[in-house]
Every structure is written in structure tokens, then in C-alpha cells.
Amino acid sequence: MGKLSREKKQFSVALLGGSFDPPHNGHLHLIKSALDHPKVDEVWVLPAGNQPLKSLYDAAPLAYRLSMCSRVFGNMKGVRICLNDSLSVEPSYTAELLEELHAATSYRSADINYLRKKRDSGTGGQDLVTLKANLDSLVSDPEKHEITFLHTDKYLPQVKFPPLPTQFFWLCGSDVIYDLPRWHRVADLAKAVTFLVLARGGKPAEEDSRQAELLRRTYGFTIEWLNVEKISRCKSTALRRYYYTQHLDNELYSEQATVAAAELSVEGQTPELCLPSGLDRFIRDNAPYLEPNPMAGVSSETLKRIAMIERRYMTYMTEERLLHTYTVMYTALKLARIHQPDLTPDQVALAAFLHDCAKPLSASACRELMGKVPEDMLHVPQIWHGPAGAVLAKQLFDCADPTILNAIYWHSTLTFSDDPLTMLVFLADKIEPARTYDDLSPIRQATLSSLTEATILCLEAIKAKNRGAGRPIYPPTPQIIGYFIRNKKSKEETN
Structure with missing residues (x-):
């Protein structure tokens, strides 16, 4: 996209940053108040990828938050969702963000496939060449000085960009002004932007005014107050x-x-x-909010790695598939804490998060990755994404752990092995909270006491469902069920 010269006409944008975890009516109230301000032409919502004052544990994944932001803000007149603060997995700082926006000379639109309703399996799936070509498409070159907007199908085929802004405001509630002294490069921040502040009513107006004056005298902040009659206190x-x-x-x-x-x-x-x-x-x-800390025990290094994989998934997964991937991971970690405390949370998290990495690919792409399709899988293409995923996880996501790759390979069918990680991913894939098909309650109940019993019930349910739907069944399934039944009896006799 070529350079756009800044127009002489003033174009002012109010920036609303935050986690949006979840976005609520308070955010809408703030946006509408800003749009009524005579100096504001548009509001840009900036979901944070990794806020420095929060850990990666503290916020729902970016995929959930962008999905929610798209639903809440995507159709609002005068509002855009800006991704300049979203896609990096490193902590982002407002001072640097403002420098980036001030330096911008052009726009781009992020084609995030996970928000687009595409088929993600079968003949309509993605080919391997396109996948490999687009994996890094969300990572913007900082030297390009671009402003990146989110768009989904409703904006296609063309996104109409506004003029490049000549002035920015930072939009926030009055609770934020008490945290400003903790922000990175606070003095530079004070010079870079005027703050538009909405009183939230958490503290008396006089106290808010004193804090604003303290910020002005200490750091040089310019703060303007938005005048509204009704205050929203949503948190x-x-x-x-x-x-x-x-x-x-x-x-x-x-x-x-x-x-x-x-x-x-x-x-x-x-x-x-x-x-x-x-x-x-x-x-x-x-189900983004299952429990306060579903990733408990997962190292910060693995959290960062998962966030990086998530950004890549955004280039080729549908929203439904990516959010399913998260709930499978949460459920696998939950089951591991109950039954397999010796498994490392990092292993469990990565195996579960990578289990469907090849699901969006076409059958031909899966076959290409597999090289040779095992004879007993030839007529069951709906399970090829497991073996193909094990290859893709190694080639494109740098996963070399054989235990994780084995779990990815067999997560759809299982095999003649009671490998605990494979069983965890298999069960989590079938019973995660967003699953609504059939009656999953007996299987979920069984997982509380016995992974083996739950596995048997799950395999039987899959066999019955496929037969009822006229779909081919993985041929060894009856024998695999028999294998787990014998294991269960053996354990009962031992105990």
C-alpha cells in the first residue's frame, strides 16, 4: 500500500485501549461519550495482546477477546478495531504505541481467517502451499509504519480507510488516572496525547480532580473530562x-x-x-471463563509459545476451531490435575493446543503431509488431520517432543496404548465445555473417577454416532475398545 500524505484538515481519533475481557456496556458508554465530543472524529479500539501490568495468566486469550470485540464494536459507526497493540506476544506500552501511530504513513487490513466463516476441513479446506505462505502474514514489519485494522467478511471486498490522524486522544475511565504514574515512560506519555476521561463514580469528583491536577503538575498531563449524566459502573x-x-x-x-x-x-x-x-x-x-486460572502450572515460556502459535492459527483457522482448541487445552489441563499430576502442564498444554493444527487443511493437503496413508485409515479421511497434524506440529510449530506428537497423531481414534497424554487429549477433545452434541454427562462424570472408563464410554459413543450417521468407522475401533476394557478389568483385579 503506497504512502498517504497527511491532509491539512484536522482528523482526530480517540484511542481506547484495554484487555476487553470481556467488553461491556461501560466501554460502549465511554465510546459513545467520546463520539459526542466536538474534537473526536472516530474512536479506535485497541485490544491489548499482552499488557505489561498483567501477566499472560490474567487475561483470556486474544482470540476470545478479539471475537468479543468484533461482535460488540464491529458494526458501530465511527468505531474501528485497531490491531497495532494486539498481535505481539511481548508486553506492549502505550508510549511506544503512540509513537508508532504518530509515525504511520499508511494503512493495512488484517485478514484474520479465524473470524471468517470458512469451511475448515474436507475438500473445502486449505491447501498446504497457501497455509505455509500465509502463516506469518499477521506479523507487521515495524519499519512499514502501518496502522492495522481488523476486518471480517462484512468489510470485504474493500476496506475504506479514513484520513491519517493529525491528533490522538487517549480515552479512559477515571480509575485509570490513579494508575498512570506506574505506566512506562509516563513523562513521554504526558507529552504525546491528551487524555479524555470519563468519571466512573468510584471516587468522589473532588478526589478525581485533585489526582488530575497532580498529574498535570508532576508530569505535564493534559486531561479533559467527558460530561455525561449517567455513569456506567460495569467491571x-x-x-x-x-x-x-x-x-x-x-x-x-x-x-x-x-x-x-x-x-x-x-x-x-x-x-x-x-x-x-x-x-x-x-x-x-x-466458555472463555471456566475458572479463574485454567492455565495454572504452565510456564511463562510455554504461555508465550502458545500465544505465538495462536497468532499463526489466526491466519488459517475458523473462529469455531480456534476457540474449540482453547477449551480442549483447558479441559486437558483440568483432567491432568485430577488424574496425571506427574505429567508436566507444559506438555499437556502444548499437546492439546496443537491437536487440531491440521484440521483446517483439505484431505489432499493432509495426505501430502502424511506421505503414505496407513492402510486402515485409507477410507476414513476425517481422521487424517491427526497424523498430518503430528507432521505439521514438527515442521511448522517446532514441536519435537515425541510424546506430544504421538498424542496429536492419535487424538481422534486412540490406539492400542494407554499413554496418559494421548488419553487426556482424546477425552478433552470430546467433552470440552463448548461441546453440545449428544449426552456428554455420563462421560464427563466418568472422567472424575477413571480415565479408562471415560475412554471406553467415549469410544463407544463415537462408534455409535458414526454408524448412526452413516460415516465410516476407523476399522480397529472395536479392538481398541476391547483393549481398554481388558485394561480396566486388569486394574480392578490388581486393586
Whole structure:
């Protein structure tokens, strides 16, 4: 995209950064107040990829948060979702972000496939050449000085860009001004942007004014107040806590839900009052908030690695597939804590997160990766993404752990082995909370006491479902079921 010269006409943008975990009516209130400001032409929402004042443990994955932001802000007039603060897995700082935006000479649009409703398997899947060519397409060259906007199908085939901004404002609630002294390069930040602040009512107006004056005298901040009659006090933290209480009927999460319900002390923080239309349904269907820390025990290095893989998945996975991948990982970690504490959380997390890495590929692409299709798999192409995924995980995602690769290979069918990691990924793939088909309750209940029993029930259910639908069954499945039944009896006799 060629350079665009800055126009003489003033074009002012209010920037709203944050985790948006989840986005709520308070954010909408802030945006609408800014759009009413005479100096503001547009609002750009900037979901943070990795906030420096939070750890990677503290926020839902970027995929969930972008999905929610797209639903909430994607159709608002005068609002754009800007990804300049989203795609890096390193901590991002507002001062550097503003420098990047001020230096911008052009725009680009990020074609994030995971937000587009494409088929992700079978003959309509992606070919291998396209996959390899696009894997790094989300990583923008910082030397290009581009502003990157999110777009989905509703913006295609062409994105209309605004003029390049001549002035930026930073949009926030009054609670933020008490944290500003902790922000990176605070003095430079004060010079770079005017703050538009909405009083949230958490503190008296006089105290807010004193803090604003202190910031002006100490650092040189310019703060303007947005005038509104009604104040929204929605809090993302309280909303997350609310959703932790909504899994009382899920055998794996009922204990945590009970604890969260007892701790729910913030009045009025319910979806009906605080969430934009439709977002409650998305959260309930996709389960981003299962428990306070589903990644407990996973190292910071692996969290960062998963975030990097996630950004690559965005170039070729559908939204449904990527969010499923996360809930499989959370469920596998949960099962491991119950049954396999000796397995490292890093291994479990990576195996589960990579299990469907080849699922969006076409059958021919999977066959190309496999080289030679095993004879007993020839007529069951719906399971080829397992063996193909083991190859893809090694080639493109630098996974060399044979135990993880084995779990990816067999996650759809299992084999004549009671390898614990493979069983965990297999079961998590079938019973993760967003799954709604059939009656999963008996299998979920069985996972609380016996992985082997749950595995037998799951294999039987898959066999029955495929037969009922007229789909081919992996030929060794009856023998594999027999193998696990014998194992179960042997363990019972030993005990």
C-alpha cells in the first residue's frame, strides 16, 4: 500500500485501549461519550495482546477477546478495531504505541481467517502451499509504519480507510488516572496525547480532580473530562466472576463454580445489565471463563509459545476451531490435575493446543503431509488431520517432543496404548465445555473417577454416532475398545 500524505484538515481519533475481557456496556458508554465530543472524529479500539501490568495468566486469550470485540464494536459507526497493540506476544506500552501511530504513513487490513466463516476441513479446506505462505502474514514489519485494522467478511471486498490522524486522544475511565504514574515512560506519555476521561463514580469528583491536577503538575498531563449524566459502573473482573458461577452443572467445574458464587459480592454485575446484546450467548457457548486460572502450572515460556502459535492459527483457522482448541487445552489441563499430576502442564498444554493444527487443511493437503496413508485409515479421511497434524506440529510449530506428537497423531481414534497424554487429549477433545452434541454427562462424570472408563464410554459413543450417521468407522475401533476394557478389568483385579 503506497504512502498517504497527511491532509491539512484536522482528523482526530480517540484511542481506547484495554484487555476487553470481556467488553461491556461501560466501554460502549465511554465510546459513545467520546463520539459526542466536538474534537473526536472516530474512536479506535485497541485490544491489548499482552499488557505489561498483567501477566499472560490474567487475561483470556486474544482470540476470545478479539471475537468479543468484533461482535460488540464491529458494526458501530465511527468505531474501528485497531490491531497495532494486539498481535505481539511481548508486553506492549502505550508510549511506544503512540509513537508508532504518530509515525504511520499508511494503512493495512488484517485478514484474520479465524473470524471468517470458512469451511475448515474436507475438500473445502486449505491447501498446504497457501497455509505455509500465509502463516506469518499477521506479523507487521515495524519499519512499514502501518496502522492495522481488523476486518471480517462484512468489510470485504474493500476496506475504506479514513484520513491519517493529525491528533490522538487517549480515552479512559477515571480509575485509570490513579494508575498512570506506574505506566512506562509516563513523562513521554504526558507529552504525546491528551487524555479524555470519563468519571466512573468510584471516587468522589473532588478526589478525581485533585489526582488530575497532580498529574498535570508532576508530569505535564493534559486531561479533559467527558460530561455525561449517567455513569456506567460495569467491571470486567466482576463479570468474569459471574461466569465462573455458571458451570455448576458441569461435573468438572462445579466445585470452582460454587466457590465463585460464594465470592460474588459486586451487586448488579450481571450480563443483563452490563453486556451488549448477544455477547452473553457467545460467552456461554464458547466458555472463555471456566475458572479463574485454567492455565495454572504452565510456564511463562510455554504461555508465550502458545500465544505465538495462536497468532499463526489466526491466519488459517475458523473462529469455531480456534476457540474449540482453547477449551480442549483447558479441559486437558483440568483432567491432568485430577488424574496425571506427574505429567508436566507444559506438555499437556502444548499437546492439546496443537491437536487440531491440521484440521483446517483439505484431505489432499493432509495426505501430502502424511506421505503414505496407513492402510486402515485409507477410507476414513476425517481422521487424517491427526497424523498430518503430528507432521505439521514438527515442521511448522517446532514441536519435537515425541510424546506430544504421538498424542496429536492419535487424538481422534486412540490406539492400542494407554499413554496418559494421548488419553487426556482424546477425552478433552470430546467433552470440552463448548461441546453440545449428544449426552456428554455420563462421560464427563466418568472422567472424575477413571480415565479408562471415560475412554471406553467415549469410544463407544463415537462408534455409535458414526454408524448412526452413516460415516465410516476407523476399522480397529472395536479392538481398541476391547483393549481398554481388558485394561480396566486388569486394574480392578490388581486393586
